Amino acid sequence: MIKKRVDVITLGCSKNLVDSELLIKQFQANGYLVEHDSPNPQGEVIVINTCGFIGDAKEESIETILNFVEARKQGKISKLFVMGCLSERYFDELGKEIPEVDKFYGKFKWKDLISEMGIAYRADLKNERSLTTPGHYAYLKVSEGCNRSCSYCAIPIITGKHQSRSIESLVDEAERLAKKGVKELQVIAQDLSYYGVDLYKKQMLAPLIRELSKVDGIEWIRLHYAYPAGFPMDVLDEMAQNPKVCKYMDIALQHISDPMLTAMRRKVTREQTYALLHKMRETVPGIHLRTTLIAGHPGETEADFQDLMAFVEEMKFERLGVFPYSHEEDTYAYRHYEDDVDPELKQERADALMELQNGISRAHNEAKVGQVLKVIVDREENGYYVGRSEFDSPEVDPEVLISSTRALAPGTFYKVRITGAEDYDLFAEVAE
Template identity: 60%
Template structure:
C-alpha cells in the first residue's frame, strides 16, 4: 500500500548513506515499506536526507526539496520530511523559506522522525541497518564529528566534536552486516586518526580493525579518511601482515606548500607530510594511497600551485582527486580571508593538477599489465563485468573491466583476474 510506503532520498557522502540505512531499519521495524531512491515510487511519504558540506551539495539538496514540494502540490505525495546536514545547519531558514515541508529534523534525530510517524524508536536495533549498497559490501561508520580546525571545513559546525563509537558496538554492527552477506567493509569517519582518543584516551583504530578482521567470512577491510596529524601508525603493521586489511588508505592531505598548510590550519608542514608518506610506503610495500587536494583557497599563489604540482609529481599518489575551494559561512576562512580567486582560475588550477595525475595513473596502470589480481565483481553492464581490486574503493576509484564473454561471473564473488590492458584509470582483464 502506497500510504504505508516511505521513499528516502539520500544525498551527499557515504556517511550520510549509513544514516539513511539506520533510519530505514527503524522504519522497517515499525512495519513501514521503506525504499531508498526508488524511481517512479508510489510512496506517499518522502524523507530527504540532505547534505550541507559545500555549495554544490547545498544547492542539490535545496533543488531536491523543491522538486518534492512540487510533487506535494500536485498531490503525488502527502508528506515531505527533511533531515540531515543541511537541515541541521539551516533548519530555521529552511522552515521560513520552504514552509511546504511538513517538518525539518536535525542530522541525528532518529527518534523524532520515527515519533512523527506515530511509531516508536527501537533501541535494540541501533546497530542494525537496511543495506542499500550491493549486498557484498557496506560502509561502516566508526565515529561522528571532528575536532580539527581546518579553515575551510564546515563539518565541525554541522556535526560537532569528534565522538567515537564503542568498539563493541561497531563489531556488533559489522557482524550483523556480514551475516547479511557483506564481504567487504569500507570503514569511514570524518577523521579515522582520532578514533578512540575521546573515548579511550588513546588511539584505538588498530585495535578496532584487528577485532573486525576476526569476523568469519569477512574478506576485505578498507580505511577511509585518515588525517595526517596524530596518524595511527599501528594500522600499518595490520595492513602489511593481515590479509583482510587491504593495502589501501584514503588520507586527505589538501596541499603541500607550507604557506597553504598554514593558512588552511592543517597542523602539519610539507616536510612532515613527506616523511609521513615515505614512512607509510616503507612500512606497507605496495600500498595504494588515495588523497585529495584543495585548490583556490584564499591566499593561494602561483608559487603555491607550482609547489603542489611538484609535490604531486614527486609523490605519485595512486589515486588523487582535486576540489576547488568554496566559501562556507561561519568557517575560519569565510570569517578571516577574502575569497578573491575567480572560479575560472580555481578550475584551471584543478585541471592542471588532474592532468599530471592522469599521467601518473596511466604509468601505475601499465605496471599492472600481466599481473594477476584478486577482484570482486560489483555489477554487469553491457558487454562487461565491472569489478574492483583491494586497491580500489567503490565509486571513487578505477575499476577492472572483464568481458562478459569471459564467463558467467557472479556479482559479489571474488575472482583471480589477469590484467591484459589499461586506460588512464581503468584496467581490463580476464578471469584465470
C-alpha cells in the same frame, strides 16, 4: 501515490548513507515498504537526507527539496521530511524559507522522524541496517564529528566534536553485517586518525581493525578519511601484516605548500607530510594512496600552486581528487580571509591538477597489465563483469572490467589477469 510506502533520497557522502540505512530499517520493521533513491518515487512519504558540505552539494540539496515541494503541491505525495547535514546547518533558515516541508530534522535527530510518523523506534535494532549497497559490501561508520579546526571546513560546525563508537558496538555491527553476506567493510569517519581518543584516551584504530578482522566472513577492510597530523603509525604495521586489511589508505592532504598548510590550519608541515607518505610506502609495499586537494584557498599564489603541482608529480598518488575552494559560511576562512582567488582560476587550477593526475593514473594502470589480482565482482554491465581489487573503493575508484565466457557471481572473489588499461579502468580476464 502508494500508501504505506516511504521513499528515502540520500545526498552526499557514505556517512549519510549509513544514516539512511538505519532509518530504512526502522520503517521496514514497522511495516512500511521503503524504496531508496528510486528514479520514480511514488511513496506517500518522502524523506530527503541532505548534504551541506560545500556550495554545489547545498545547491543539489535545495533543488531536490524544491522539486518534491512541487510534487506535494500537485498532490503526488502526502508528507515531506528533510534531515541530514543541510538541515542541521541551516535548520532555522530552511524552516522559514521552505514552509511546505512538513518538518526539518538535524543530522542526529532522525529518530524523532520515526515518532512523527506515529511509530515506535525499535531500540533493539540500533545496530541493524537495511543495506542500499550491493549485499557483499557495507560502510561501517566508526565515529561522528571532528575535533580539527581546518580553516575551510564546515564539518565540525555541522557534526560537532568527535565521538567514537565503542569497539564492542562496531564488532557487533560487523558480525551482523557478515551474517547477511557482507564480505567487505568500508571503514569510514570524518577523522579516522582520532578514533578512540575520546573513549579510550589513546588512538585505537589499529586495535579496532584487528578486532574487525576476526569477524568470520569479512575478507576485506578498507580505511577512509584519515588525517595526516597525528596519524596512528601502528595502523601501517597492521596493514602490512594483516591480510584482511586492504593496502589502501584514504588520507586528505589538501595542500603541500607550507604557507597554505598554515593558512588552512592543518597543523602539519610540508616536511612532515613527505615523511609520512614515505613511511607509508616503506612500511606497506604496494599501498595505494587516495588523497584530496583544494585549489584556490584564500591566499594561494601561483608559486603555491606550482608547488602543489610538483608534489603531485613527485608523489604519483594512485588515487586523487581535487576540489575548487568553497567559501563556506561560519568557517574560520570565511571569518578571517578574503575569498581572493578568482573562481575561474580556481577551476583552472583544479583542472590542471586532474589533467596531470590522468597521466599518472594511466601509468599506474599500465604497470598492472599482466599481473594477477584478486577482485570482487560488483555487477554485470555492458557485456562485462565489473569488479574491484583491494586498491579500489566503490563509487570513487577505478573498476576492473572482466571478460568471461562463464558466468561470474556478484559478491564472489576471483583471480583475474589484467589485459589492458585506460586512465581510470582496467580490463581483465579470469585467470585459470
